[in-house]
Amino acid sequence: MAKKKKDDINFAPRGIGDEKDGAVQKGVDLPNPTKKKHKSLGLSEDDLKAMYEQMYLQRRFEERAMQQYQKGKFGGFLHLYIGQEAISTGTVFALNDDDDIITAYRDHGWGLCRGITANEGMAELFGKKTGCSKGKGGSMHFAKTENHFWGGYGIVGGHIPIGGGLAFANKYNQNGRISATFFGDGAVDQGALHETFNIANLWKLPAIFAVENNGYSMGTAARRHTVTEIVDRAKAYGMKSKVVNGMDVFSVYEAMKEVSKEVRESSEPYFLEIRTYRYRGHSMSDPQKYRTKEELETYQKNDPIERLKSYLLDEKILKEDEIQEIEEKVEQEVLDAVEFADNSDFPDEEALYDDMFTEDEPYFHN
């Protein structure tokens, strides 16, 4: 037997390795969006206006946040959701308001969609006491539990079992609620996902697990870090699954409406691979050398906000000036939020010790 040449071995990640002209394909393949119009999806014209306003708010909130970050108004990490707004919006409109949502650190859009005000969100980014988490969490840890938004979590995959636990408690209490756990494509390689999927189906937890596959786990293309298509993770655990176009809010809404109904009725977990694209870097310090400008532009042609805007105009639901009116309102809301955050106080020094324990006078070792 001939000896293998020494240079035959390398550990460059090939993942599912679909190649074109010798190069691994990057980004994601978007499935066709739904052909249904809003009425057949059960959405009213008011719903559409609210959806548009919400998506535009998420976009402008983050664009302004980015400016403030660059001006040095706050520190820490800033992971932007820009490009993925259809997923949070389609989901929140499809689920019941008391269904439990939990996500990873790319969480601003989710928080805004679940009722964190622009003021509370921006103030949290600035680390102010008026922030949604009182300045204790920052960008990665938005939360509003009274609205069943359990927060953003910063350890990749660490919140996936917690999402299962939210569903466990709902089943235990027979309260009719389901949980929906969102994470990025990097998290699909974590053991936490696999352990949770197995247990979720073993115990028939009413839980939706959804990967927002934006094509890149930081700088590594999804197609380079995972063997098999991500959606196929579900097969190993006998879970139902589907691939969804995450650049189209109607497609997300339709899928979430169907899937949430099924999960609620059957009390069985469901895995969704929602394909999308993030326009910005992984965080603010990402030179984005792993992808081309052309690739980004291709996905931007499918922009979820522009797409909904065209629909609103084409279907004569809103006129140009009415859209502009919404946009101006949002613009003002976001500018006000920046001012609010800037003018808010930092937490009092005593707040350092608050919220560690539930007791009024907890023990602190020193």
Next chain:
Amino acid sequence: MAELQFREAIREAIDEEMAREEKVFIMGEEVAEYNGAYKATEGLLDKYGYKRVIDTPISELGFAGIGVGAAMNGLRPIVEFMTFNFAVLAADQIINHASKAGYMTGGQISMPIVFRGPNASAGQLGATHSVAYDSMYAHFPGLKVIYTSEPDDAKGLLKSAIRDDNPVLFMESEQMYGMKGEVSEEEDYIIPIGKGKIKREGSDVTVVAHGKMYHVAKQAAAQLEKDGVDVEIIDPRTVKPLDLPLIVESIKKTNRCVVVDEAHPFAGFAAEIGFLIQREAFDYLDAPVQRVTLPDVNAPFAKNLFDAWLPDAKQVIDAVNQVTYRN
């Protein structure tokens, strides 16, 4: 008082709390049909059914995280680990999530969860089954850590742990499950978390020892008594919050202290107690504080090496002799 095995005291605590509060449930490997790897949950499945006594797959990270999510969403989970040596696989959930979610969200989340199971070594099980984790978890803010030495403490403190609205690690020992002790028959017997106990009164030297090491200290004290040395043993019972005043008061009386700890020496419980004593009781000390710990070495398998590795009464006696200048 009733004489109970350690495992029976634990079972009574869980049983009473499950009967008292519907939101309390227990999950872990072999807790249900098998009746517990160490029989701590024997009979609970028959009494409470599969909804509240739940067998898990061998997925420590997964089921610990499900416990964390369930606690956030209103339940009061007891998560049993077959040993805390396996809980290392779940450390992300305990250290990164259970202890931090409340703080990071500005107090929006409460975390009433108990992680419990045997801690430290249990004979010749090799290096990965033999580590004492109480000091390590006590390092992290947001966690309470209990490692008891006797059935009575275990019952009263486990009931407190289950009622606590914060994450609590409750540690036991494979080698103590069969140990018998008098347990209070007081109805709803509760011992507050953070209160230590003088387990043996004495005037010559204070020995601080908890968990399995309490029994080593007790053995040493019996021997030393024959030599005319009167040992006071303080069992802190709770590692964190620590009952420091109890230790300091004892040292004010004895002026000498030995700490016996089942962890490795670096940055462990003994190191911490040593620091605190020099700060709080410096002027009362007649000798430097000594400690008896595991060496900075992994647990060996061979019987002779294992015996040399684990702190024993002789090492405690030597340390006491040192602080009393009897050698």
